[in-house]
Amino acid sequence: MTDITSQTEAALLAIAAADSLDMLEAQRLETLGKKGWVSLALKTLGGMTPEERTAAAPAIQSARASVAGALEAKKAALEAAELEAQLAREAIDLTLPAQAAHKGSVHPVSQVMDELAEIFADLGFAVATGPEIEDDWHNFTALNMDETHPARAMHDTFYFPDKTGDGKDVLLRTHTSPVQIRSMLAQGAPLRLIAPGRVYRSDSDATHTPMFHQVEGLVIDRDIHLGHLKWTLETFFKAFFEREDIVLRLRPSYFPFTEPSVEVDVGYSTEGGRRIVGGHGDAPGHAWMEIGGSGMVNVRVLEFAGVDPAEYQGFAFGLGIDRIAMLKYGMNDLRAFFDGDGRWLAHYGFSPFDQPTLSAGVGARA
Numbered sequence: 001m002t003d004i005t006s007q008t009e010a011a012l013l014a015i016a017a018a019d020s021l022d023m024l025e026a027q028r029l030e031t032l033g034k035k036g037w038v039s040l041a042l043k044t045l046g047g048m049t050p051e052e053r054t055a056a057a058p059a060i061q062s063a064r065a066s067v068a069g070a071l072e073a074k075k076a077a078l079e080a081a082e083l084e085a086q087l088a089r090e091a092i093d094l095t096l097p098a099q100a101a102h103k104g105s106v107h108p109v110s111q112v113m114d115e116l117a118e119i120f121a122d123l124g125f126a127v128a129t130g131p132e133i134e135d136d137w138h139n140f141t142a143l144n145m146d147e148t149h150p151a152r153a154m155h156d157t158f159y160f161p162d163k164t165g166d167g168k169d170v171l172l173r174t175h176t177s178p179v180q181i182r183s184m185l186a187q188g189a190p191l192r193l194i195a196p197g198r199v200y201r202s203d204s205d206a207t208h209t210p211m212f213h214q215v216e217g218l219v220i221d222r223d224i225h226l227g228h229l230k231w232t233l234e235t236f237f238k239a240f241f242e243r244e245d246i247v248l249r250l251r252p253s254y255f256p257f258t259e260p261s262v263e264v265d266v267g268y269s270t271e272g273g274r275r276i277v278g279g280h281g282d283a284p285g286h287a288w289m290e291i292g293g294s295g296m297v298n299v300r301v302l303e304f305a306g307v308d309p310a311e312y313q314g315f316a317f318g319l320g321i322d323r324i325a326m327l328k329y330g331m332n333d334l335r336a337f338f339d340g341d342g343r344w345l346a347h348y349g350f351s352p353f354d355q356p357t358l359s360a361g362v363g364a365r366a
């Protein structure tokens, strides 16, 4: 009797002291488990006489009841504490301000390509494309640069180890000019197109990256002359920079695929430390900046591309897209274009809803 009372007291103390569900389970096994002392005590009732049983049973039953009650209460308490702890661990601070995640934006290069397409579409130019993996013939030979031509050395070309089926070198196109050849071969004359896209040269510093962007322009028709070229470029740059005071200077130059060839400079202001396009390059506080090459399409190129030079002639131009994007949007490090830095993109990128249109302004920021 005293035995059961003291055993019960000890068990209740141990249950109260259990500070984990594991410890509590150990207590349950020691008491109510198959071999626990309460269960063993209950079993002894079967071997007793009715009188003995009547005397012993109440103490054993009440020990069982109080131990079971204590176990149950402690279990509930430990589970509640565990839940509390978990809720505290997983707490969300609802007072934090909602953070607007950067949703992605249109890269300035893509935006400028869209602006180019919009402006030139208004002048009747289609957009043409060609492969970035080119062959030697389209990238060089058909543009009047045969194997021994010194101008080839100016293009630090990435070559592939394999050759085409007919033994030509395979390379990453070094300019968008091969699209001229492909378009003339595919469509014949007359035609009017721009070809924006990626080009590759093994070159890398603050102003050169191994991949950059150009836009090629090509107009083939009857009676085309340099005046058409100058007007077209002037009209384009006025629309692109959204100002009337664009002054272009055409400087005699040399490209194998044009004859005559001119380099195109645009006047800009140097005041205020930032380059602002506009004005005459020789005016005070102004200078000229080269923005591209151009010229009348070389007769040899027309012949390579299957266009009859007796009937047709044309002009072509090539502009650096990254460079005109930097000029228009005031960016000064070309490498940032290709870093993929979210902060740069958040600052210089465009909303997808900011579609360039001539009526709303090709460069308007939403």
Ligand code: DAH
Pocket: 174, 175, 176, 177, 216, 217, 255, 257, 258, 292, 293, 294, 295, 316, 317, 318, 319
């Ligand atoms: N393809 C030349 C380059 O990458 C640029 C160029 C110059 C393109 C004159 C032309 C052109 O169409 O007429 O350096």
